[in-house]
Amino acid sequence: MVEDTISLFQRMLFEGFEIANDTFENDTQSQPGYDSPTKPSRFITTASWIYTKQMFPACQSLVSLLLEENHGDGIANIQEGLVAKLFGMLTTLLALECTATPSGDLISTGRQVVPTIIDSDEFFRYIRSYGKPQIESGPSLVEDLLLHDRPHCNKIGQAILAFINLQNQLHPSNDATMPFPSPLSAEHRWTLLFPHAITFLADEDASNIKLGFDMLQILVSAHFIRPIQCGTVYTNIAFQGAHSPELLAQTLHTLLSLVLRISALEATSPNSSSLEYSSLQVMNLAQSLKTLYSANSQVQAIAEISQKIRDSDQGLIALLPKVLDWLRPVIMDICNKCKDSFENSNDLILLCEVIKVFNPILAGLDEVFDDSTEMPKNIPSFFSMIEAYTALFSSLRAMKVFIHNNAPIDNSAESTHLSFISEWLTQSLDRLIAFKERLEKLIDTWSAETEASSPPPGHHRCLLLHYHLEEAVLELSGED
Numbered sequence: 001m002v003e004d005t006i007s008l009f010q011r012m013l014f015e016g017f018e019i020a021n022d023t024f025e026n027d028t029q030s031q032p033g034y035d036s037p038t039k040p041s042r043f044i045t046t047a048s049w050i051y052t053k054q055m056f057p058a059c060q061s062l063v064s065l066l067l068e069e070n071h072g073d074g075i076a077n078i079q080e081g082l083v084a085k086l087f088g089m090l091t092t093l094l095a096l097e098c099t100a101t102p103s104g105d106l107i108s109t110g111r112q113v114v115p116t117i118i119d120s121d122e123f124f125r126y127i128r129s130y131g132k133p134q135i136e137s138g139p140s141l142v143e144d145l146l147l148h149d150r151p152h153c154n155k156i157g158q159a160i161l162a163f164i165n166l167q168n169q170l171h172p173s174n175d176a177t178m179p180f181p182s183p184l185s186a187e188h189r190w191t192l193l194f195p196h197a198i199t200f201l202a203d204e205d206a207s208n209i210k211l212g213f214d215m216l217q218i219l220v221s222a223h224f225i226r227p228i229q230c231g232t233v234y235t236n237i238a239f240q241g242a243h244s245p246e247l248l249a250q251t252l253h254t255l256l257s258l259v260l261r262i263s264a265l266e267a268t269s270p271n272s273s274s275l276e277y278s279s280l281q282v283m284n285l286a287q288s289l290k291t292l293y294s295a296n297s298q299v300q301a302i303a304e305i306s307q308k309i310r311d312s313d314q315g316l317i318a319l320l321p322k323v324l325d326w327l328r329p330v331i332m333d334i335c336n337k338c339k340d341s342f343e344n345s346n347d348l349i350l351l352c353e354v355i356k357v358f359n360p361i362l363a364g365l366d367e368v369f370d371d372s373t374e375m376p377k378n379i380p381s382f383f384s385m386i387e388a389y390t391a392l393f394s395s396l397r398a399m400k401v402f403i404h405n406n407a408p409i410d411n412s413a414e415s416t417h418l419s420f421i422s423e424w425l426t427q428s429l430d431r432l433i434a435f436k437e438r439l440e441k442l443i444d445t446w447s448a449e450t451e452a453s454s455p456p457p458g459h460h461r462c463l464l465l466h467y468h469l470e471e472a473v474l475e476l477s478g479e480d
Contacts, residue, residue, distance in 0.1 A: 006085050009055060010092070013047050017096055044097045045112070051093060052116040059086055060123055067130055076130040078137050078144065083127050084152045090117055091145060091157030098160050098208075114164060117141050136236055146192040147238040155199045156208065162196035163215055169225075170218055186226040191242040194219060194227070198247070201254045209258065213277045213285065216251075220288040229294045245300035248293055253305050255286040256319050283322070295330045295350055302326055303357045310360060321387035324361075324395075327354055331395055335402035348417035351399070355424055361385075361392055362428055365435040374441045379456055386465050393432075393472035400425055400475050429476040436469050 020043040063083060066075060075082045093113050124141040138144030145153060146162055169189070184192075197219065200212030219225055228243045241247055262279040277285075290298055305323050309316045331354060334347045364385070368376050376382040403422050443462050446455035 003082055003085065005055060005059065006082075006089060009051065010089065013092070013096070016047070017043055040099070041097070044093065048093045048097065048112045051089060052112045056086065056090075056116060060120070064123070064126070067126070076127050078128065079148075079150055080152075084150055087120075087124075087141065087145070088150060088152030088154070091154040091161065093157070094160045095154040095157035098156065099205075114161070117145070117161070136238065143192060146196070156203065159196035159199040159208075159211075162193050163200075163211060166193050166215060166218055166225075170222065186224050187228045187243070189225040190219075190227050191239050193225065195242050195247060198251050198254060201251065201258065210276060213282065216285055216289060220285065220292060227293055227297075243297075245293075245297045246304065248290070248297060249301035249304040249308075252286050252290060252301060253308060253316075255282055255289075256305070256316055256323070259283050259286075259319065260316065287326070290326060291329075295333070296353075298330060299327065299350060299353050299357070303353070306357055307360070317384045320385070321391050324357070324388055324391040327357065328391075328395060328398075330354065331398050335398050345413045345417055348414055348421070351402075351421060352417060354395075355421065358392055358395065361388060362431060365389070365431050368435070369438045369442070374438075374445045376442070383456075383458055383461065386461050389465060390468045393468045396425065396428060396432075396472050397475040404478075425476055429473065432469060432473050432476065436466070436473055439466055439469065 017040060020040045063075060063086070074080075078084055078087075090113050097113070118141075121140045121142075124144065125139075128137055136148070138147045142161070142165070145158055146165070149155070149158075193215075197212050197215045200208045200215060203209060203212075227248075259279045259282050262277065262282060266279060290301070293301070302323055306320065309320050309323065330350070334351055337347065368382055370377045399421065403418060403425060406418060439462065443466060446459050446462070449455060
């Protein structure tokens with residue numbers, strides 16, 4: 001009976017909301033003989049009241065009676081049982097209310113739904129303790145909805161819950177709909193909130209994307225919400241994922257994609273962006289987010305993004321130099337340390353991980369030119385990588401200075417890593433010299449400006465590339 005009630009309500013909810021939305025958009029109120037259309041926000045408010053004040057309490061009471069009579073097999077499963085659908089409908093209502101509410105008004109959104117979630121903690125704990133041990137779950141319904149990706153929950157609704165939670169932490173008040181316990185650590189708050197930002201950012205709706213930007217802006221500015229740095233190991237899968245380099249990489253990659261989209265809008269219609277964020281602001285937001293993580297997590301995330309751009313997302317190739325430049329602070333931080341400051345080999349291991357990011361780009365230098373001509377195999381592709389090569393050359397120079405000041409002198413683990421880096425730089429020098437010879441021939445050919453070798457637009461960028469390449473060759477070869 002409970003399941004049938006929820007299914008029928010869900011069907012009526014979706015059909016009714018679609019009708020209300022279509023009718024309101026068509027604006028039939030100005031036509032004679034028609035009643036004024038119901039606003040979608042009013043429809044969702046009414047539906048939320050019916051569910052939270054009538055249906056949810058009745059279903060909750062019935063489920064409790066069934067459990068007391070030991071008829072709860074399959075009902076009390078938080079992930080797939082009947083209660084999962086009962087709780088999931090609350091997130092669906094939040095998502096629909098967000099759709100029907102003007103952007104930026106989320107504090108008022110969910111004034112009926114969120115209190116119901118808060119007031120259901122006792123029922124949730126009873127459900128969680130019933131029968132066999134439950135799968136991993138949060139200590140309260142709020143935390144469970146924020147921590148876990150349940151099949152019957154609406155992702156946007158969960159993200160709305162996280163955003164309201166975040167706003168109430170930032171601007172606490174006596175009548176806050178969702179008070180947040182103060183004992184929670186900065187890392188635990190990050191676990192609950194940060195994974196939901198990508199839900200907004202990956203959505204197609206502009207208002208949801210803006211909510212994602214707003215959420216990240218708060219997260220990077222709030223010192224009481226931070227990812228783990230090092231030394232903390234979580235066994236909970238949800239906790240691991242929230243702080244993982246993989247989620248950081250996914251979020252940064254999505255932000256970079258949005259940078260290009262907003263840049264295109266700025267180029268065609270400078271004043272038409274509905275996101276209220278410029279491409280530069282989004283890029284700075286990505287930069288700020290990256291710096292919140294440990295150097296190890298940053299390098300792993302950048303490695304993943306770099307590979308994705310090179311292998312399957314050529315549309316972002318123009319931003320590859322920026323991604324590689326994100327490694328510069330990590331490299332410089334290590335290179336600025338003197339040898340005596342190494343307490344262990346972690347810094348050198350990290351530098352070896354940086355090398356793995358550079359290796360594919362360095363190897364790509366061998367494939368730039370056509371052996372049968374003086375020309376690049378693909379001139380547009382070559383031009384798109386010039387800034388990436390420049391970033392690579394600058395990093396190679398910094399690493400060479402570091403090795404020169406920290407030459408291996410014993411058989412310690414640190415010396416082994418230093419020897420590996422030194423050998424890699426020597427091999428890199430050979431590649432750079434060969435590439436330099438081909439680049440100089442190309443510059444000579446285009447400088448001649450014959451009819452057979454007319455230079456393409458932008459060919460002067462090769463001169464800047466040659467300058468940085470020559471500086472790198474001199475530095476790596478030890479010449480003044």
